[in-house]
Amino acid sequence: MKYAFFPGCTMAYRLPFVEKSIRLVAPHFNIELVDLPFTCCPEPNSVRSFSDETWLALAARNLALAEKSKLDVLTACTGCHESFMTAKHELDTHPDRKDAVNEVLGEIGMEYTGVSAVKHMHQVLFDDIGPEAIAEKVKRPLELRVVTHSGCHMLRPEAILQIDDCEAPVKFDGLVEVLGIEPLEYMDKTMCCGTGTRRANREASFAILREKMTSMKMVNPDAAVVFCPSCFISFESGQRIVNKTFGTDFKLPVYYYTELLAVALEIPGMVPIIKAHRVKGPVTASAPGVPGEGRPVEAKN
Template identity: 30%
Template structure:
């Protein structure tokens, strides 16, 4: 299984522990990666609000680079997955638009033929690696740990662009991974809602309220940790949790783990090698439940 690896901006910047943890787990699963070092940011939905054509051109360029290698794209960012999936959907369902965008790529000698597949690491674990192989690599089952899934927005909708019609199990993929790894799934209403990150700089108060709502809700349902496949969600839920608790005059202490960190724990990897010491909300108490520590 070989993929053109699109790590995204945040895993190389504000959340380096995400990149660090996925680098630890993927070789053990028979995955081969060719990192896309010349690809650009997806635009994260923000650019698209201002200039959709420019955003689609940037993503078409990334798709063309992967297409040249004959590889599907693997991303570890839900926001990247959503934005790229939407761009690819527009390009592959509107031939004249694809032709227009290719006119912009021509200066770089690139052409996108519309054949690139974009898959989040979460989906790859279930659809390509498979449950049987995953179970073979679990040396430290997460039994006794209660984990709340948090998808965020972009990896759940729009379902047509994300191909939920062809892969209906994607809507429950994070819960399935948690179960395979041996932890107990803690369901709560906010798992597919926005984390608040997109409005952090324009409406900080509401953004922090959203952080408090999601984390308190998961905690009130008995969660020891929350796990997310989105680094932007992680930035807000982990990085702004203390601020959110202060604003709402409440106590919140819910560790937020990246998906590869949770996987690495079940695979018996060292916690520091997974970057868990970088998480702002300490996972110490949760780690103790599975016999691990920082």
């Protein structure tokens, strides 16, 4: 399947190693990624807050670009995904807004019609490929205990996204399970990581992260697994600030799902990717192995 790939600004420029893991994994599932000259999705919490019209028009421009290439869009960031899906819903259900947007797009020689679908990597892996097909490809079960964090915009608005049950999601846990990983149930599983208010209310945003990570820590996981680059940064870098601010002692490794998938499939090229992590975890290039297992999970390069 061929997609217009939309890594999003955060992944492309702040977590390029995570983007690399997606590009390494894709061919193993017959996913072809096409790069197009996209703008920022645009980020809903900032750009839409600034101007609803600008947000809608820029999102429509990106979707129109994919339409031109007759491709569906594959997103890797839940923020971008929510932005596109919400914009698409707005455009497809409000003909007046669609007309107004197309007047703007007409000025740059583009038109939004709504034919391109938008899918998040999570959906392609679970709904299209399926956990069973992934399980068949696993060469090295990872035998970790993790907490999954879907991220707000993977789940909500539920009626528009329709990815999983927003209060009790199960699909992400299913995806980690087939890698030999035990997903742990924990309190506040669907709670926000705090990123959304970091710019406006820094103190509250890190207090939210403290609450979230306190709940995660209660089940003593080896790592947290995410499907969003913003949540990734929030947990990985944010925990140091939380520790400094609140005197906590979090040291939780964070992985984006496709990183673990690539290691479990023994896809070469993962050493520099795992090395790029700031909080070193049980899945490392030169690691002694998975805690309690004594079994190396070192990625072959």
